[in-house]
Amino acid sequence: MPDTKTSNPYLILFALWLMMFSASSQLIIMVPILPEIAATLGVNAFWQGMLLTAYALSLGVSALITGPASDRIGRRLILLYGTILMAVTLTLHTVAESYVLLFSMRLLAGIGGGMLTSGSVAYVGDYFPYEQRGWANGWVMSGTAFGQVAGIPIGKVLATGFGYRWPFLMFAVPMAVSAVLIWLYVPQPDADLDDQRLTPARLVEKYRAVLQGSDAVNAVASYLLMFSGFGLFTSFLPSWLESTVGVSSYEIALLFAIGGTANILASPLGGRVSDRIGRKPIVVWASLVLGLLMALAPLYITGFLIAAVLFFLAMGLIGIRVGPLQSLITALVPDRQRGLLMGLAMSVGQAGFGFGSFVASITYGPYGFFSNAVGGALAMIGMAGLVHWGLPEPPLASVEEPAPEAPSVAETP
Numbered sequence: 556m557p558d559t560k561t562s563n564p565y566l567i568l569f570a571l572w573l574m575m576f577s578a579s580s581q582l583i584i585m586v587p588i589l590p591e592i593a594a595t596l597g598v599n600a601f602w603q604g605m606l607l608t609a610y611a612l613s614l615g616v617s618a619l620i621t622g623p624a625s626d627r628i629g630r631r632l633i634l635l636y637g638t639i640l641m642a643v644t645l646t647l648h649t650v651a652e653s654y655v656l657l658f659s660m661r662l663l664a665g666i667g668g669g670m671l672t673s674g675s676v677a678y679v680g681d682y683f684p685y686e687q688r689g690w691a692n693g694w695v696m697s698g699t700a701f702g703q704v705a706g707i708p709i710g711k712v713l714a715t716g717f718g719y720r721w722p723f724l725m726f727a728v729p730m731a732v733s734a735v736l737i738w739l740y741v742p743q744p745d746a747d748l749d750d751q752r753l754t755p756a757r758l759v760e761k762y763r764a765v766l767q768g769s770d771a772v773n774a775v776a777s778y779l780l781m782f783s784g785f786g787l788f789t790s791f792l793p794s795w796l797e798s799t800v801g802v803s804s805y806e807i808a809l810l811f812a813i814g815g816t817a818n819i820l821a822s823p824l825g826g827r828v829s830d831r832i833g834r835k836p837i838v839v840w841a842s843l844v845l846g847l848l849m850a851l852a853p854l855y856i857t858g859f860l861i862a863a864v865l866f867f868l869a870m871g872l873i874g875i876r877v878g879p880l881q882s883l884i885t886a887l888v889p890d891r892q893r894g895l896l897m898g899l900a901m902s903v904g905q906a907g908f909g910f911g912s913f914v915a916s917i918t919y920g921p922y923g924f925f926s927n928a929v930g931g932a933l934a935m936i937g938m939a940g941l942v943h944w945g946l947p948e949p950p951l952a953s954v955e956e957p958a959p960e961a962p963s964v965a966e967t968p
Contacts, residue, residue, distance in 0.1 A: 557742040570736035572698040577730035578671050580702030584722050588714040596654045610665040615902040617669025622898015626891050627753050630678035631743040637670030638734035648723035673898040680885030680893050681744035693826025693878030700818030746890035773945030774884045775903050780938040782904040786911020788931030795924035806859045814870030821871040826878030834883035835948045839939045841876040846935030853925040886949045
């Protein structure tokens with residue numbers, strides 16, 4: 556195992572960044588390649604949607620179990636097992652020549668996704684001191700946006716030219732590289748882990764115990780509102796832009812690339828600034844402005860140019876608050892509960908996105924996209940209020956440089 560004291564923090568961040576790039580790209584690519592899947596396997600819209608649902612449900616269940624497991628065996632092993640599982644599963648997508656096989660692969664990928672999404676944030680909380688977590692989380696999460704900008708267009712070209720299975724092989728390669736980097740260079744932080752055996756009864760007891768605190772409940776609720784707002788606003792945004800505004804499918808793809816670029820620029824910046832001025836101001840104000848942009852979008856978007864400007868701003872605001880919010884939540888509980896809380900937050904977030912998308916599908920027809928936009932805006936405003944009044948801000952230590960060459964291992968906040 557790598558030595559914590561001699562490990563390079565930049566190499567650790569690169570391993571986690573590469574992992575998030577691969578994990579998010581293999582998920583996002585599903586939407587644009589659904590037509591290729593339908594044409595090849597001959598499945599209708601319902602069964603196409605079930606591929607997305609299967610992954611989300613599998614990820615949610617996995618996060619609920621592997622989050623607490625990481626509190627017992629350590630984040631490094633969870634990340635290592637998750638990257639290996641994901642790399643193997645993505646490679647096996649190349650032989651998924653039937654719907655049943657592809658559905659099975661998406662279930663396995665969801666298990667790996669649950670291990671990685673909660674494990675990466677908890678690892679940053681273990682390894683980096685609180686006053687550096689915004690910077691670290693911001694860089695790690697920018698891997699998701701980079702996949703949106705670079706990975707998805709390349710994956711779509713591969714799917715169109717060679718079939719739906721090959722984009723997954725493309726994302727399996729960086730995931731395998733990430734697994735090797737974690738094995739060689741990512742240490743297990745010296746965190747205070749749980750030494751009790753994890754049984755089903757113990758798992759229930761651990762969740763009951765952590766949810767007795769209002770801080771943890773409010774943190775999970777903030778994830779619920781955040782993802783519900785995403786689901787409400789984004790589910791029918793492309794349909795509305797095409798049918799009502801007259802934006803072409805090519806321009807919509809360009810919009811997402813523009814938004815991803817904003818996220819890449821904003822995520823590290825938001826994390827770094829929050830390391831200096833605090834997490835809550837960044838999260839609260841970014842959520843309020845994002846809610847305002849959502850509410851105004853149906854009124855002001857009349858063409859591609861305005862849509863591009865507003866989408867750039869919206870994705871930038873989303874990127875600015877990701878690192879600060881994750882850093883704030885990791886400081887709410889001790890080391891031995893950090894994986895559990897992040898796993899629960901991620902799982903509830905997935906459920907929130909599904910709920911928001913469901914509500915959007917009900918309201919979009921009779922009331923139009925304006926109802927979806929207002930619903931998303933209200934969720935963002937509610938989240939801002941919850942973070943402002945419901946989550947405490949630990950004091951920041953005075954640091955001169957948020958990216959030192961050898962950060963110390965985080966102590967329990």
